[in-house]
Amino acid sequence: MNFKVLVLCTGNSARSILGEMLFNHLGRGRIEAHSAGSKPGGVVNPVALETLAKHGVPFAGARSKSWDEFAVASAPTFDFIFTVCGNAAQETCPVWPGHPATAHWGIPDPAHVEPLAARREAFEDAYQSLKKRVEAFLALPLETMTREESALAARRIHDEAAP
Numbered sequence: 001m002n003f004k005v006l007v008l009c010t011g012n013s014a015r016s017i018l019g020e021m022l023f024n025h026l027g028r029g030r031i032e033a034h035s036a037g038s039k040p041g042g043v044v045n046p047v048a049l050e051t052l053a054k055h056g057v058p059f060a061g062a063r064s065k066s067w068d069e070f071a072v073a074s075a076p077t078f079d080f081i082f083t084v085c086g087n088a089a090q091e092t093c094p095v096w097p098g099h100p101a102t103a104h105w106g107i108p109d110p111a112h113v114e115p116l117a118a119r120r121e122a123f124e125d126a127y128q129s130l131k132k133r134v135e136a137f138l139a140l141p142l143e144t145m146t147r148e149e150s151a152l153a154a155r156r157i158h159d160e161a162a163p
Helices: 015-027 046-054 086-090 116-138 147-161
Strands: 003-009 031-037 080-083 101-104
Touching: 003 015, 015 031, 015 046, 015 116, 046 116, 080 147, 101 147, 116 147
Parallel strands: 003 031, 003 080, 080 101
Antiparallel strands: none
């Protein structure tokens, strides 16, 4: 089965891009992931792409886009939606077709950390935090879990992975 995942953040330039690419890479065809933002900046943070490249994670097609693209009838129906920043978790989201399971995986924003060396370190921390959560989520028997069970498991993964 191919599960569809949407990773949300406000700007869709850093954390949600990392999440999308990690789900697609580590999911190895089991997951089809997308990302979006409530107020996308229109540009993917170059340090996000640098971090993905450093770890050998493909990022072709990465782009900053609005969640409005996924709130139309022709959009994919998602099984899971993850918010990765506090702002997106608190915003009023569109009504998603199919009522997907949701979980908040809050990750500190690395995008505005200064100087550049510290920003690279912050992106590495965000990458590792998301990777740990994505791997744990992919290890679940998603095919046999109910929507409620998978949502609870995703929330538990975040709580257990938090520092």
